[in-house]
Structures are given as C-alpha cells and as structure tokens.
Amino acid sequence: MIMNNKKKEQSEVILFFAFMLTSARGLLKEPLLYGPSRLLSTVIMLYELLSKQFDYEDKDISDLVEDLEELRLLCMIDEDAFVAAIEEKINVIDGKILQNREQNGRKKVLSFYLSILTNARALIDEPQLYGSLRLLETIVQSYDLLRDQFGFEDPDISDLLKDIDELKSLCLKDETGFVYALDSAIIHMVQVVK
C-alpha cells in the first residue's frame, strides 16, 4: 500500500512537471496573455498536488488558489482588471510573509507563490519569449520546493533539471535550437509517464 501511494505521488508530480514543460513549448506560438494564465495554472495545480499527495494544508494559500482560478480567466478577457487584481494578491502574500518572522516551511511556500505571481504580473509587459523562460524557471523553483520542504526526489525530474539551464540560454539566443531541445525533452517526458 505504501509503495502504491508512493508510486502515485511520484507519477502525479511527474505529470505536473510535464505540464510546465509543455506549457513552455506551447507559449512560443500562443497569445502573450497565455503566459500569465499558464503560470497561474501551475500554482493552482501545485497546491492541489501539495494537499492531495503531501497532505499539506494552508488556509491562506487555499483561499488564494480559489481566487486565482477566476484571475486566470480574467487575464484573457480584461487585462487592466487582471493587473489590478494580481497586484492586490501580491501585496496580500507579501504581507503574510512579513508577518511570518521565522524561516519556516510555510514561509518558503508563501515565497514561492509570491515569486510566481510576481512573474505572472511582469509577463504582461515582457516580450513573448519570457513566458517560456518563466515556465522553465518555475520548473526549477517547484522542484527545489518539493525537494527541500516535502522530501520529494525523482531521478527523471533531476535529469530534466540538468537540461533546464541549457534550455534557458537557448530560449533567448537560438529559437530553433530551443524548440528542438524542448520538443526532445517533452518526448522524453512522454516516455517517462507512459
């Protein structure tokens, strides 16, 4: 039973990483506003993963995630309202981090959320390629969080992380090479999950 749960946890986490990687690829051909939307999807999915697979509960983050679902749709229909709403959320999380004086796990999770929301906000004014770049950075940050705070480790994800730096540097200087490398990484992930 323990093995089964462990296996399920592992596969759910791998699917989460596959989602981020695929989103980074998709953003190259998608409208600019899909960037913030994908980052918000990522943090929504991460909380789902933390609560279902790692029994992590946090009322503040749970409330935030509920609002983010609306925000995710808002960013595609009303950019100004989205910017105002996400900035408000960023301030709220920032306040929670400041209140939390100790360096503990909760602070790490809140800081992660703050960072991703800040990136989502910034993408509104950044070039299109930054969407893919931010997704790749989120992959690294997510793995750091899962490993350091929740004791999760996986050799396939570790292998993927080894390629992320190269992908990031290709992203801004060689789009063709970037697409090729990203496609190869995605196909590799498909083989892992199949």
Place this chain on the structure above:
Amino acid sequence: MELEQIILGRRSVRKYKDQPIPEESIEHILKLAIHAPTASNIQPWIFGAVSDPNIIRMIEAFSPGMPRGAAVIIAVCSDQRLSENKGGNSNLCTLDCAFAGQNLILAAYEQGIGSCIVCSFNRPGVSSILGLPDHVYLEYLVTLGYIIQTPKLPQRKPVESVLFANKWGDK
C-alpha cells in the same frame, strides 16, 4: 430542443461534474458528428474516445489549454493517407474535421453534455500517448463532461459588422 436554442445555448464549458458519460451517448454524438459535410465524401475523420482516467490525466499534462476533469476526451484525427489516396489534402481534412466537431459539440449539448474544443496541446506528445500511427494526424481535442456551471453568453459582433453584400465594403 430547437436548433436555434442549441446553437445559442452551447458554450465552451471548463468545469465538469465528476460523472461518467454513458457509452451510448458518446456513440450517438459521434453518429451525428460523421454527418458533417466532407469534400468528395472522403470522410477523413477518425475519433478517439478516451475515458480511461489515467490516460485522461496524461493527456491533460501535455495539453496546457485543456479544462481538467473531463469525463471523456475525444481526439479528432484525420487519416492523411486516405485523403491523399483520394486526391484530398491536409487543409480539406482540417476543414472536414472542423465541420464534424461543430456537429459533435452541438449534439453533446443537446444531451446536456458540456464541451470545450482544445487546440493548445503538444501534438507529438499527445499523439504518442494515444499511440497514433504516422499517417493519422491529431487535429484537435474535445473535452466532454456534464455541466457544473454554464458560462455567460459571450458578446458577438453584430452581423452588419461582419457582412458585405455582393462586393467588399458594400453593406
């Protein structure tokens, strides 16, 4: 339901009940889908009906724009070899599959089933998950599920603004 009611009532639904769709419903929907117009009656479409939750989870992971929690995903594919053999081409395949998709989502709505057409997916990745052979091209995906909440009617441009009469610019 009247046709107008179906066309005006259908929405892209992104939240579904955790409730399976009976096989007969899917079969009925697909029976109506294949009566779409098709160039030279080639019928290049092939539909993959995915209801296995594990495969659905995998497809979701490689489809960033897909609503999660669908009971069934229909993979609308085209048989490129069949089309080429009969003198067709990939553009016509795409058009035929799009026509079939419109039938599909309207037929689903008539049965109280919500749908969302998804083009934001990783084609090589999802094709590999589905085990598609090289000559079968994955055109797009459709998520199906019983509706939790019907989205509001989106605004459409007035007909006058998208119409010209006889010649460009004439109203």
